[in-house]
Amino acid sequence: MLHQYLPVLVFAALGILVGGAFATLNLVLGPKRLKGDESSAAIRQMDPYECGLPSEISKTFRFGVSFYLVAMLFILFDIEVVFLYPVGAILKSTDSVFVLAEVVLFVALLFVALIYVWRKGALDWR
Amino acid sequence: MPDLVLGLPLADTNFVDATWIMIVKSLVIFIVILSLVPLLLLGERKLLGRFQQRYGPNRVGPYGLGQPLADVGKLLSKQAFRPKGAVPFLYEIAPALTIISAVLTLAILPFGDVQGDVGFYGIDVPIGILYFFAFSSIAFYGLLLGGWASGSKYSFLGAMRSAAQLISYEIAMGLSLLGVVMMAGSLSLVDIVKAQGEVWYVVPQIVGFLIFLVGGFAETNRPPFDLPEADAELVAGYGTEYGGMRFGSFMFAEYMEMLIVSGIASTMFLGGWMGPGPPGLDPVWMLLKMIVLTIFFIWIRATLPRFRYDQLMSFGWKILLPLATLNVLVTAVLVVVT
């Protein structure tokens, strides 16, 4: 049974081959950097892209709390989706109202959660 | 427990072909998709040109057909460099990671049923569509690492944006496919295509189809959801500090993912390989549907302006997610009642 996963290994090998080639080909084919090239252009080339006034990435560079909120809510609903897949797959074959009621209850509870976070303004990006 | 498990319909996911066939068919699928990508790149530029009343590339070879080769040649001849603040190794590995996860996802696309000794797909496993989601969450780390390891604020901002965007649309995408899974009663993509013998799921699951397409645009960072690389504000997002073929890798993976999302959409909603003609034509139909959907992606790019970031987030959470949830509820009721 595990044998049917074998092509995954083949694809993985192909992916590593192509990805690795793309990541390294420029080292081989591209022009080389001259040793000891201390010209201003050679030094500038290594600077990260900048537009306007030069600025450091500040050490206390922080993101808005929305990012964490979104990530936390994502975990919740992702678990919902993963739980629903196996149940959804058997819904047709079992064909029972009982299973349907369970699914509806499950989804409804999380819908309540969605409405709650919505009302609390957590879905507004700021 | 065994008695209830044994009663499951598992006939076709148990088909296993010979080892050498597996290797050969994986190679064939890979090579076909790999050669489609440069054509797609050219096609997009040609089409965009036409949409904007210009010719598009037409200098290299007849009708500009040599353009992808010239592009690759140009990218290959660039100097490999790493900016000052970049993290060694991670900076190099990030573009490779996006390609690896995209190539791995190819395995799940079905191009036909089992014919003779060969199943026309990479793998047909019981987890089916979850495989696609698993590797799209790995692909996420390619972008994130790319942005983080570049040591540039534009890259980092782009990566964080794309992270929040990807996770916001993934739930709606997952829920949109759930309706199809419920109707087909299986997660295996081959079974799902077979279940569409009477009517393609795009008809009963039109809501799911639209949500999936929108989510697909967001997942592949295509316009109008190309905020991670919004060139007007973030230069090129997570790819800002990349050059040469490493930059090419991100582009390459994006186009491959576009094909994959089109492939999943055709499989789940548009009858997969089904079409008139002998069974030998199955892979052709599948490829055709994929390409048509991909052209739709390009068409949208030429049509719609980019979202604003707060619009993008609230669209995902406040419109798509409730809609997808309702779609799941209605489908569940309909599947059991009818």
Next chain:
Amino acid sequence: MEQVAFFVGAIGALGAAFAVVIVKNPFYSVLALVIHLVFLAGIFLLLMAQFLAAALIVVYAGAVMVLYVFVAAYVGGIEEPKWDSSPELRIVGPILAVALFIAISIAVLGSGLSALGTPGPDDVPAGFGTPEAVGHLMMEDFLIAFEAASLLLLVAAVAAIVLAGRRREDRKKQLTGGEGA
């Protein structure tokens, strides 16, 4: 073939798990944890727990780790490694680790390790580990757990809002306190 796969998976999972603890930069720790999870999913697959393997990647690598990444980025470990070396933690940490190790050892040894040395069951029932089988189990044997999970998620949503609200206030205070410029 399976032995090779097992050892690759086991060595990868263990190595990545060690890296999580040893590496000093929190961001690298998170990345090592992702690698660990991928290898762990491979081992799950070897045990035919196909659905669990997929769920592990989708939920842990795809969702939980995203939050960790955000937090690691929030802590701001881009250049300098942040290593919380408060003396209390230095003492409490190892004690807790040893306690956890003992607890797990008791649980593992308590099973008697009866499967050691046996080849394992040859006849895994057809469909074992598939989403369908898991779905049946959820609907029949573990129904209460299934519904409790949705309730738990609801509670977690409330908790997330409360936590985020507190952070938001902190941030506001910081900004009005003259630090933000």
